[in-house]
Amino acid sequence: MNDAPPSAETAAVEAVRAQVSALHAELTRNGLVVWTGGNISGRVPGTDLFVIKPSGVDYDDLAPENMIVCTLDGAVVPGSPGSDRAPSSDTAAHAYVYRNMPEVGGVVHTHSTYATAWAARAEPIPCVITAMADEFGGDIPVGPFAIIGDDSIGRGIVATLSGHRSRAVLMQNHGVFTIGRDARDAVKAAVMTEDVARTVHIARQGGPLVPIPQDAIDALFHRYQNVYGQNPEGALS
Numbered sequence: 001m002n003d004a005p006p007s008a009e010t011a012a013v014e015a016v017r018a019q020v021s022a023l024h025a026e027l028t029r030n031g032l033v034v035w036t037g038g039n040i041s042g043r044v045p046g047t048d049l050f051v052i053k054p055s056g057v058d059y060d061d062l063a064p065e066n067m068i069v070c071t072l073d074g075a076v077v078p079g080s081p082g083s084d085r086a087p088s089s090d091t092a093a094h095a096y097v098y099r100n101m102p103e104v105g106g107v108v109h110t111h112s113t114y115a116t117a118w119a120a121r122a123e124p125i126p127c128v129i130t131a132m133a134d135e136f137g138g139d140i141p142v143g144p145f146a147i148i149g150d151d152s153i154g155r156g157i158v159a160t161l162s163g164h165r166s167r168a169v170l171m172q173n174h175g176v177f178t179i180g181r182d183a184r185d186a187v188k189a190a191v192m193t194e195d196v197a198r199t200v201h202i203a204r205q206g207g208p209l210v211p212i213p214q215d216a217i218d219a220l221f222h223r224y225q226n227v228y229g230q231n232p233e234g235a236l237s
Helices: 008-029 091-100 113-120 130-136 152-161 183-205 214-226
Strands: 039-043 049-052 068-071 106-110 168-171 175-180
Touching (some): 008 049, 008 183, 039 091, 039 183, 068 091, 091 106, 091 152, 106 183, 113 175, 130 183, 130 214, 152 168, 152 175, 168 183, 175 183
Antiparallel strands (some): 039 106, 049 068, 168 175
C-alpha cells in the first residue's frame, strides 16, 4: 500500500477539479445555460494542464471526480480520473486560449439569452452603464463566426480579446466566452455579461442610448479594478 502524501501537482489538480465542478452550479443558478450546454474550465497553477467538464453530462450529475484533466494541447491526460469520458466539445477552444494567453486562468462558455441575441446580430454591447465600465472597461466586442470542433473558436477569442480590456467576447451567431484570472473570475464575467446585455437591450427599447464619455469609462474601470473591494487585484493582463 502506498501511503506517500499526494504530490503538489496532484493536490493542485484536485483543487481545480473541485472548483470547476462546483462553479457549474453558478451557471444554472444564474440562468446562463439550458440542458447540458455551456462549460467552465480552469488552468491548474504551476502546470501545463487544465480541467474542463465532460461533454453532454447533466449539470446535476457533475462532480469533481468526473471533471476531465487535459494538456494545453487539449488532449485528455491518460489514466487520470474521468479520462474514460469525452471532454467538452469546446476543449480545443479552451486549450488554444490557455496556450496563447498565459495570464488567463479560467474560461467559460454560455449561450445566455440576451448576450447571445447580441451575438446573433453580430453587434457589440455598447458601454452605456457604469457596471460595464467597471467590469469590462468599455464595449463587449464581437468575435468572428467559427465552427465548433477545432481551435477556430479559440483563435477568434484570442484575436478579439488580446489587448482589449473586456473579459468577454460575443462569438458571432454562437454565444459568449469569458476569461478570468481563475475559473471563478471567468464565471463572474459571464454572469455580468448577461446582466448588462439584458439591461442595455431593455434600455434601447425606450429610446436612444446615452454613451458614457471615454475619460469617465477609464476612471470607472481603474477604480473598480484597483480600488474597489477588499483585495483589488487590478485588471487581467
